[in-house]
Amino acid sequence: MKNEPQTGRGAFPAFSGKEPGKELGKELWQESPEAGVWDYSVPGREGVALPDVDVPGCELPPGIPQRKELPLPEISELDAVRHFTRLSRLNYSIDTHFYPLGSCTMKYNPRISEKIAALPGFSLAHPLLPEFLCQGSLEIMELLQNFLAEISGFQAISLQPAAGAHGELCGVMMIRAYHQKNGDSRRLRMLIPDSAHGTNPASVAMCGFQAVQVPSDSRGNIDIQALKSLCDDTLAGLMLTNPNTLGLFEERLTEAVEAVHNAGGLVYGDGANLNALLGVFRPGDAGIDVMHFNLHKTFGTPHGGGGPGAGPVGAGRKLAPFLPGPRVLREGTVLRLAMPENSIGRVKAFYGNFSVLVKACTFIAMLGAKGLRAVSENAVLNANYLKKLIERGYSIPYNRTCMHEFVASGHLSDTIHALDVAKRLIDYGCHPPTIYFPLIVKEALMIEPTESESRKTLEAFADAMLAIAEEARHNPDIVKTAPHGTPVGRLDEVSAARNPVLKHSNEKAP
Amino acid sequence: MTPFIANTDSDRKLMLDALGLGSVAELFAAIPEKYRFPDLKLPAALSEPEIFQELSAAASRNADAGGYALFAGAGAYNHFVPSVVDALSSRGEFFTAYTPYQPEASQGTLQALFEYQSMAADLFGMDIVNASHYDGASALAEALLMAWNAASRQRSKVVLSSGLHPEYRAVIETYTRNLGITLCTPGPGTSAGAKTETETETKMETETLESLIDAETACVAVQFPSFFGNLEDYSRLCETAHRNGALFIVSADPLSLALFEPPGSYGADIVTGEGQPLGNYLSFGGPCLGMFAATKSLVRKMPGRLAGEAMDGQGRRGYVLTLSTREQHIRREKAVSNICTNQGLAALRAAIYLAVMGKNGLKKVADITYRRARYAAGKLGKLPGFSVLNTAPFFREFVLRCPLDTWEIMNRCAKLKIVPGVPLSRWFPERTQDILVCVTEMNSRSQIDSLVSVFETFCGEAASEK
Known part of the structure; x- marks a missing residue:
């Protein structure tokens, strides 16, 4: 019985009654399901037709040691297609599964955005073209700078950072540069709520600041008394995620911002959760001084299996001169690239993840003001509806009206934990939520449905969640040993970290 | 309203009923009223054909490597991407x-x-x-x-x-x-x-x-x-x-x-x-x-x-x-x-x-790149008034000193749909006559030869100006 794969009840028809990932191995392809790209390699096989050398011969330079061995595989084009197609089918993705990964905003990625970004005018444009030959790219960047400024209420935007954490690093560097410019070199303490993403304290450390944790109160807000007691003349600023990682709008926001500003500090807004706020609230209006955007979350650009994202930064009056650069500026009819006056400098070569910028620009232009507000309204409605369905089987520790996501506890019994619920969800044909984050909820299940999903999908997901809660009572073993329908079962991560194998060994190959 | 939102008005009604709410706006009560629901000044929403036309027009205002002979490198390289x-x-x-x-x-x-x-x-x-x-x-x-x-x-x-x-x-x-x-x-x-x-x-x-x-x-x-x-x-x-x-x-x-x-x-x-x-x-x-x-x-x-x-x-x-x-x-x-x-x-x-290029393909790409760069440098460096500054060996890029200001060269080449390189004055303002030229397997021999003949006309002009 135990060795027999047991799939879920089929809340998601695509996988009901099947063993995902195994069907291919049985029906079509005799190669081991563990096959690596090297297993296809045969000496002399070629994968690409390349031009011949058509210029007079010349020798490699004598003073530079020549490559002796290049141990890359030798495979045909079809081998590559078979291999990577098989790998792709082992993934859960937005295109194939509901993917309510909290804090990551896994919404639909429109195909028109992909098509536009792939136009040769964009994909084959060299970043160091003279400005008069790349006005098209600069137009897109100007458009997006303006869109983001309007959406967030900031004075200026830099599109340079390559990811959210990269933009966050810029924001903290800007705060550091601001205080230094004012001769306030003692301001080294950055306040961070205990519910914050791990990137916040890590970014602070990379800027030579000291991270100081602020507790949350019983409603999931920042503890305003604790915050006020930490506001003195060593305060650099506060990093605030709003809505916070519990999916709750910060009810003490105005007070918190005021307290920090009165003490001479600046407020960094973590824009990770902007999907709740489009056309609903502009962080710049409420006095936030600097914020990063995650274009790959809020504006529907693909997450790419872990990047590329894009993490533009927006800043108000005080910090705009410190933005990273270059930024696009208009001089009459001509667009130019220029560094802001007191810029912290560059954080990558060239100008940001341009093709991601094109996709975000497409998304915003297609939705307009009304459409963007509808995005946030539907994201928030979906989250609240799903919370309502799930609270029948799970405890919701900070249970009030949520924004775009909510956090439930996956602690179902002394033996069934958040991890078990997550793994069992895979059998039901659904990607699990974010688990064990934020740290202030015991065994957190952080669930973010996004506006892309229909009421029916939410109901099917809730059914699966409630069925798992039921299984945890009557058949805990099936939850404890899940997933059953995947190409591999639970992997031993402890041994993997103790004796890391991070590279294929060429010796092993036949 | 938009293809990126699945629910309809009747779905929303059902969901709001389940939550005991009369409108979606009620979900946002935690937001201070003075900041709630700002009026965003954004252009009217575009349909899929409209956005495609608009951004395609922007794309066409770039000199991409499809329409131009591109010899720019400096950290970004125009190599072939297999289908x-x-x-x-x-x-x-x-x-x-x-x-x-x-x-x-x-x-x-x-x-x-x-x-x-x-x-x-x-x-x-x-x-x-x-x-x-x-x-x-x-x-x-x-x-x-x-x-x-x-x-x-x-x-x-x-x-x-x-x-x-x-x-x-x-x-x-x-x-x-x-x-x-x-x-x-x-x-x-x-x-x-x-x-x-x-x-x-x-x-x-x-x-x-x-x-x-x-x-x-x-x-x-x-x-x-x-x-x-x-x-x-x-x-x-x-x-x-x-x-x-x-x-x-x-x-x-x-x-x-x-x-x-x-x-x-x-x-x-x-x-x-x-x-x-x-x-x-x-x-x-x-x-x-x-x-x-x-x-x-x-x-x-x-x-x-x-x-x-x-x-x-x-x-x-x-x-x-x-x-x-x-x-x-x-x-x-x-x-x-x-x-x-x-x-x-x-x-x-x-x-x-890397998998599909493999051992031999990658070597071949590097080899063509190296040889064509050497070929281009050999020809360009021999033109009167031009010289290649690298005497150490180079791979696919070299610095060419020109008789004219490099921006003058960039402007004139643009009219012929050529991007001949990246002027070093971009980073080193004093180097007004040095251009970093890059050659890859995407630059055919005939493309290199045309670059050489265009540059040849410049040396004539530079000489006649003197």
Whole structure:
């Protein structure tokens, strides 16, 4: 019985009654399901037709040691297609599964955005073209700078950072540069709520600041008394995620911002959760001084299996001169690239993840003001509806009206934990939520449905969640040993970290 | 209203009823009223055909490598991208997935990353390559921080070659500014590359670098080939660094390593690089692929994600993200870096590219590139008034001194749909007559010959002006 794969009840028809990932191995392809790209390699096989050398011969330079061995595989084009197609089918993705990964905003990625970004005018444009030959790219960047400024209420935007954490690093560097410019070199303490993403304290450390944790109160807000007691003349600023990682709008926001500003500090807004706020609230209006955007979350650009994202930064009056650069500026009819006056400098070569910028620009232009507000309204409605369905089987520790996501506890019994619920969800044909984050909820299940999903999908997901809660009572073993329908079962991560194998060994190959 | 929102009015009504609410607006009561529902001034929403037309028009205002003969490089290279790379990486199962937090549902991404790490490590001649950084510049900056951390922050000096890409240098300055790290580079003459024009002077830079290394030095960082295209044997410099207890870091172009011995072969401790040439488009400079390699002994100091092998309860091999105790989501302010995501899709493209090019294909691309660059330099350098400044060997780029101001040349070539290179005055204002010319396998012999004949007309004009 135990060795027999047991799939879920089929809340998601695509996988009901099947063993995902195994069907291919049985029906079509005799190669081991563990096959690596090297297993296809045969000496002399070629994968690409390349031009011949058509210029007079010349020798490699004598003073530079020549490559002796290049141990890359030798495979045909079809081998590559078979291999990577098989790998792709082992993934859960937005295109194939509901993917309510909290804090990551896994919404639909429109195909028109992909098509536009792939136009040769964009994909084959060299970043160091003279400005008069790349006005098209600069137009897109100007458009997006303006869109983001309007959406967030900031004075200026830099599109340079390559990811959210990269933009966050810029924001903290800007705060550091601001205080230094004012001769306030003692301001080294950055306040961070205990519910914050791990990137916040890590970014602070990379800027030579000291991270100081602020507790949350019983409603999931920042503890305003604790915050006020930490506001003195060593305060650099506060990093605030709003809505916070519990999916709750910060009810003490105005007070918190005021307290920090009165003490001479600046407020960094973590824009990770902007999907709740489009056309609903502009962080710049409420006095936030600097914020990063995650274009790959809020504006529907693909997450790419872990990047590329894009993490533009927006800043108000005080910090705009410190933005990273270059930024696009208009001089009459001509667009130019220029560094802001007191810029912290560059954080990558060239100008940001341009093709991601094109996709975000497409998304915003297609939705307009009304459409963007509808995005946030539907994201928030979906989250609240799903919370309502799930609270029948799970405890919701900070249970009030949520924004775009909510956090439930996956602690179902002394033996069934958040991890078990997550793994069992895979059998039901659904990607699990974010688990064990934020740290202030015991065994957190952080669930973010996004506006892309229909009421029916939410109901099917809730059914699966409630069925798992039921299984945890009557058949805990099936939850404890899940997933059953995947190409591999639970992997031993402890041994993997103790004796890391991070590279294929060429010796092993036949 | 929009195809990106699934629910209809009747769905919303049903859902609101279940919540006991009369309107969606009631969900936003926690937001201070004075800030709630601002009136965004954005252009009217566009339909799919409208947005396609509008942004296609913008795209057509760029001089792309499809319509222009492109000889620009300087950190972004126009190499051929096989169709199979596009076809496979555009599978939704890959590009609409996220970071493989749940390994059982993400084996495709994880195995592809493991294969990328393995092939890239073989290319660099290094033990370990991670799952990627943002780009070559930020990867190099993180490598310096890693070396500084590896020396327990007790060595505050970093020695930088003047052959680093100036934008990489700028990123290093941004990353290290608040940490009490001192950057040391040979004098201003060499930083513009002016002293690396001849082989003896190239050796002099190595000597100058050696003289800067001491017991305070955390690491030495060089670029291969240098920003100006030069190839240099760094084995002696690497030894000197090690003798002084410093780590040796190379920012290496991955394609050049198909022809020349990789940094791992002479003992480099950390190797970074820009992986864009491996199956990723120019895309106006992003996304790029930050490649990041280290020796085994440094792996626990390494920033960025790592895919590794793991076994399940039935002894089946799979892959997981591993050694996460280095990372910010576990260690918070004590993490080795704040880096969170990588450039997964760009790494996937590089993996497919390396697999399908293989041992022979990659060598062939590098070989054609090298030979055509030599051919172009030979012809262009012989034109009256023009000279190639590199006398050290180079790979695909060289500095051409011109009789005219390089912007004049850029303007005139643009009319003929040629981008002849990147003027060095972009970064070194005094170098008004030097242009960095790049040649790849995408520049056919006839394209190179036309560039030569266009430049020939310039030398006539320059002469007649005198």
